[in-house]
Amino acid sequence: MRKITVLAAFLSLTLALAAVAGEKVWPREIPTITVGFGPGGGTDTAVRPLIALMQEYIGETINVVNTPGASSAVAAELVMSKPHDGYNLFSTGTGTLGGFLVQRTGPNSYPWKWTSWFPLQGPAALLVNPEKSGINTVEDAIAKLKSGEASVGMAGFGNGPHVLMETFASLAGIKEVNYVTFDADGQVAVGVYAGEVELGIITFSAGIDHARKGNVKVLFLNQDKPLKLTDTITAPPITEVFPAGKAMPLLSEAWGIMIPRDAPKATIAKLEEAFRWAIKQQKLIDFANSRALNVVGISGEDADKMLDYQFSAYAWTQYQGRPDQNDPAAAGLVKPGDWNWEVEKKKYGY
Amino acid sequence: MGSFIAGTLDYLGLIVESGGMIMDVRILLTIFGGSVMGLMVGVIPGLTATMALALLINISYGMEIHVAIAFLLAVYVGSTTGGLGSAIMMNIPGTPAAAATALDGFPLAKQGKGGMAIGFGYLASFLGTILSTLIMLFLTPLIYLIALKFGHWEMFLLALFGIMICGSLSTDQDPLKGWLVGFIGFLAAMVGMEPIYAYPRFTFDLLQLNGGIPLIPALIGVFGISEVLTVLQESTPYKIEGNIGRVIPNLKVFRPFIPAALRSTVIGSIVGAIPGAGEDIGAWMAYDIGRRRSKHPELFGKGAIEGVICPEVANNAVIGGAMIPMLTLAIPGSAPNALMMAAMQLHGIRPGPTLNDETPWLLPYVGIALFAASLAMVFWGFTLAKPMIAILKIKREILLPLVVPLTLIGAYAAEARLFNIYVMFFFGVLGYILRRMDYPMAPLVLGIILGPIADISFRRALMQSRGAILPLLERPIGIILILCLLLIIYAGVKRIILFYRPRRVTMTSEILEGIGGGGGQNAEGKQ
Numbered sequence: 001m002r003k004i005t006v007l008a009a010f011l012s013l014t015l016a017l018a019a020v021a022g023e024k025v026w027p028r029e030i031p032t033i034t035v036g037f038g039p040g041g042g043t044d045t046a047v048r049p050l051i052a053l054m055q056e057y058i059g060e061t062i063n064v065v066n067t068p069g070a071s072s073a074v075a076a077e078l079v080m081s082k083p084h085d086g087y088n089l090f091s092t093g094t095g096t097l098g099g100f101l102v103q104r105t106g107p108n109s110y111p112w113k114w115t116s117w118f119p120l121q122g123p124a125a126l127l128v129n130p131e132k133s134g135i136n137t138v139e140d141a142i143a144k145l146k147s148g149e150a151s152v153g154m155a156g157f158g159n160g161p162h163v164l165m166e167t168f169a170s171l172a173g174i175k176e177v178n179y180v181t182f183d184a185d186g187q188v189a190v191g192v193y194a195g196e197v198e199l200g201i202i203t204f205s206a207g208i209d210h211a212r213k214g215n216v217k218v219l220f221l222n223q224d225k226p227l228k229l230t231d232t233i234t235a236p237p238i239t240e241v242f243p244a245g246k247a248m249p250l251l252s253e254a255w256g257i258m259i260p261r262d263a264p265k266a267t268i269a270k271l272e273e274a275f276r277w278a279i280k281q282q283k284l285i286d287f288a289n290s291r292a293l294n295v296v297g298i299s300g301e302d303a304d305k306m307l308d309y310q311f312s313a314y315a316w317t318q319y320q321g322r323p324d325q326n327d328p329a330a331a332g333l334v335k336p337g338d339w340n341w342e343v344e345k346k347k348y349g350y
Numbered sequence: 351m352g353s354f355i356a357g358t359l360d361y362l363g364l365i366v367e368s369g370g371m372i373m374d375v376r377i378l379l380t381i382f383g384g385s386v387m388g389l390m391v392g393v394i395p396g397l398t399a400t401m402a403l404a405l406l407i408n409i410s411y412g413m414e415i416h417v418a419i420a421f422l423l424a425v426y427v428g429s430t431t432g433g434l435g436s437a438i439m440m441n442i443p444g445t446p447a448a449a450a451t452a453l454d455g456f457p458l459a460k461q462g463k464g465g466m467a468i469g470f471g472y473l474a475s476f477l478g479t480i481l482s483t484l485i486m487l488f489l490t491p492l493i494y495l496i497a498l499k500f501g502h503w504e505m506f507l508l509a510l511f512g513i514m515i516c517g518s519l520s521t522d523q524d525p526l527k528g529w530l531v532g533f534i535g536f537l538a539a540m541v542g543m544e545p546i547y548a549y550p551r552f553t554f555d556l557l558q559l560n561g562g563i564p565l566i567p568a569l570i571g572v573f574g575i576s577e578v579l580t581v582l583q584e585s586t587p588y589k590i591e592g593n594i595g596r597v598i599p600n601l602k603v604f605r606p607f608i609p610a611a612l613r614s615t616v617i618g619s620i621v622g623a624i625p626g627a628g629e630d631i632g633a634w635m636a637y638d639i640g641r642r643r644s645k646h647p648e649l650f651g652k653g654a655i656e657g658v659i660c661p662e663v664a665n666n667a668v669i670g671g672a673m674i675p676m677l678t679l680a681i682p683g684s685a686p687n688a689l690m691m692a693a694m695q696l697h698g699i700r701p702g703p704t705l706n707d708e709t710p711w712l713l714p715y716v717g718i719a720l721f722a723a724s725l726a727m728v729f730w731g732f733t734l735a736k737p738m739i740a741i742l743k744i745k746r747e748i749l750l751p752l753v754v755p756l757t758l759i760g761a762y763a764a765e766a767r768l769f770n771i772y773v774m775f776f777f778g779v780l781g782y783i784l785r786r787m788d789y790p791m792a793p794l795v796l797g798i799i800l801g802p803i804a805d806i807s808f809r810r811a812l813m814q815s816r817g818a819i820l821p822l823l824e825r826p827i828g829i830i831l832i833l834c835l836l837l838i839i840y841a842g843v844k845r846i847i848l849f850y851r852p853r854r855v856t857m858t859s860e861i862l863e864g865i866g867g868g869g870g871q872n873a874e875g876k877q
Contacts (some may be wrong), residue, residue, distance in 0.1 A: 015523060048688075048692035067561065068690065077548075103548070105547065187681055193498070211704045287695060287698070
């Protein structure tokens with residue numbers, strides 16, 4: 001009799017545990033986020049604190065893997081090729097997706113294929129090491145770029161900073177820029193400091209400490225206000241040091257996490273919940289302040305809208321710089337001036 | 351001068367203060383706990399230091415910053431060291447970094463000296479961590495300057511050097527086989543979307559191949575599955591002979607190897623400070639230089655204790671070295687370092703150039719925590735060595751099939767992808783065929799690891815020089831690396847000629863015999 005009681009109790013406990021386990025919708029296993037740039041880069045540094053807070057909220061480890069390559073197209077295509085079961089996520093900046101189309105690098109990874117969350121936003125910057133390069137001003141930089149004596153480091157063709165550099169070059173009358181790629185923006189900053197490249201165009205948050213320390217100088221920030229870094233160092237806005245820069249699109253990139261749009265709804269809801277909680281945490285706010293980033297907390301339709309607009313803007317900006325690439329018009333992409341969210345929403349089925 | 355002395359005294363004061371903080375019972379317990387967790391993960395093939403940290407990092411978010419750093423460092427040191435046990439006892443390195451250890455560790459185990467090999471392995475790992483930590487604490491500005499000199503061109507040469515050196519060392523006589531296998535690995539690494547313009551290479555329109563060949567499943571296949579297949583087809587599988595023997599190393603036996611340990615520490619620390627180079631290059635480089643400088647190079651590959659000490663010192667010395675670019679430049683030297691950096695950032699610490707101004711206590715504290723983590727690692731290593739060896743000594747025909755499910759977990763765990771299991775079996779069969787043909791395994795894996803680094807670094811170096819090779823040849827560190835490469839090629843070609851000469855004589859005699867109508871003697875003197 002006692003044996004039967006023990007057995008019954010054991011079975012009930014097992015069933016109860018199974019029921020509890022069954023109720024746990026997501027995550028049942030460890031999700032993986034594939035970051036499209038190397039460790040220490042703008043995207044990597046911006047999303048890791050968010051991911052850490054989100055995993056604290058969901059109570060499960062989130063595995064982060066860095067897969068740099070082709071401005072994160074390699075990572076995007078990799079995630080798209082995996083099961084859309086809610087366990088494979090992607091991370092990049094909003095400026096990169098335009099390059100997927102223009103550079104023909106990510107045909108399966110356009111904005112309407114993703115649901116996204118963007119916690120932080122920030123400007124790009126052009127860096128220089130005056131001692132090693134002999135460049136002190138924007139005029140010096142333009143002269144050296146025109147004469148072919150300077151190379152520009154960046155984290156990948158088609159990413160946000162690259163597109164801005166192409167626009168700057170076009171406005172400054174520079175025919176061709178010699179680029180050297182690195183795995184991440186942080187490494188570009190170190191490359192400029194070490195004299196490996198004369199200039200570097202990066203997401204500023206990844207190089208801000210080098211600028212504060214005086215290892216590199218900020219020639220301009222792609223925003224309309226100066227940014228005080230220390231008592232003696234201020235990063236100037238592009239409009240101040242390069243008058244033609246008024247025509248530059250002030251497209252601040254945002255970095256975030258994305259999941260294939262057809263992932264389970266319950267997963268998307270849980271991620272939204274975790275995201276909303278994470279962006280309110282003081283740790284993330286402090287981190288953003290220390291890196292000259294803004295906590296924007298964009299998700300849902302707002303995120304779709306921003307991503308779609310930046311997709312169009314970056315693709316067209318990039319194409320106008322070098323028309324030998326994939327024509328956005330041929331792919332049905334409207335120009336930023338003609339962009340209308342309601343039309344886009346229907347067209348791509350957001 | 352006065353300010354230099356004052357600064358030095360302040361710094362020493364911070365080190366002493368950090369020593370006091372580590373003595374907190376809470377922190378000590380966390381270190382011992384993290385260390386044993388790391389060791390246990392590291393011993394399973396395919397579960398690496400990165401995986402250990404990824405699994406355990408969220409435990410650290412709720413901890414106070416000092417506790418969290420100590421915990422993560424203990425996991426890092428433990429998991430980096432853990433790989434040596436399976437490399438020595440099963441010839442299945444837990445990580446690529448332990449592959450060089452298997453070259454002499456496994457022959458030692460077969461000779462019944464597995465306990466001794468593991469004991470010396472732990473001692474070497476302990477010394478590697480401690481000495482590289484000292485380098486980190488006191489020579490950071492110097493190492494930092496060397497690391498800054500490594501651009502794309504130097505990274506390309508270093509990666510090529512790693513493949514060549516491994517190919518040359520992992521065969522007894524014929525480096526040609528090692529090089530061939532190394533470049534097969536290099537070719538495998540070219541599969542997937544190339545990382546500059548994202549053109550698919552060798553993907554045959556298979557989306558799964560766009561991301562390339564995943565390393566961990568390939569590693570597990572090459573070392574684990576091929577070993578299992580090899581043993582299963584033997585009618586009498588080999589046994590690990592004799593008693594476990596003494597695990598705690600005899601320091602008198604160790605004394606002659608102190609110069610080798612010091613040399614390997616310097617190699618590991620410098621390699622660690624170069625972002626992207628990693629433990630594997632450090633271990634192979636130390637093994638190569640160790641063999642060249644040894645009084646008994648002929649014993650290497652046959653069970654030389656020095657052949658275990660050199661790579662084990664170096665792969666742990668990489669830990670201290672890799673902390674330098676992470677703490678001073680905010681460039682993580684490796685994947686585990688990226689996780690460490692994220693944890694620090696979340697606790698409000700910003701590694702990077704402003705570290706000394708904002709968080710001056712961090713560098714000394716990391717140093718002292720690494721000391722404590724090494725002590726915990728060596729304590730657990732020696733304590734758990736005997737039971738671990740007893741498990742790993744089980745008959746091969748029973749143990750190795752039990753290893754298969756573990757390898758499946760290892761291959762699947764990193765990305766939760768079924769495709770990775772297919773990759774593991776493909777490389778397992780490839781490894782088995784190559785083993786049967788007497789080709790070494792380690793260069794294949796190193797080719798897969800270093801191939802992408804060599805590829806992208808070479809192309810980026812050419813972007814830097816606008817397509818010209820000559821400007822690249824003027825770079826001083828590049829010149830040193832090219833000379834080292836030429837030396838390896840020269841020594842390798844000499845060995846290849848020696849290896850094939852007798853056979854050529856035989857063939858020549860056979861041809862002459864044919865011309866003369868037969869009846870002569872061949873080179874071995876047999877009719």
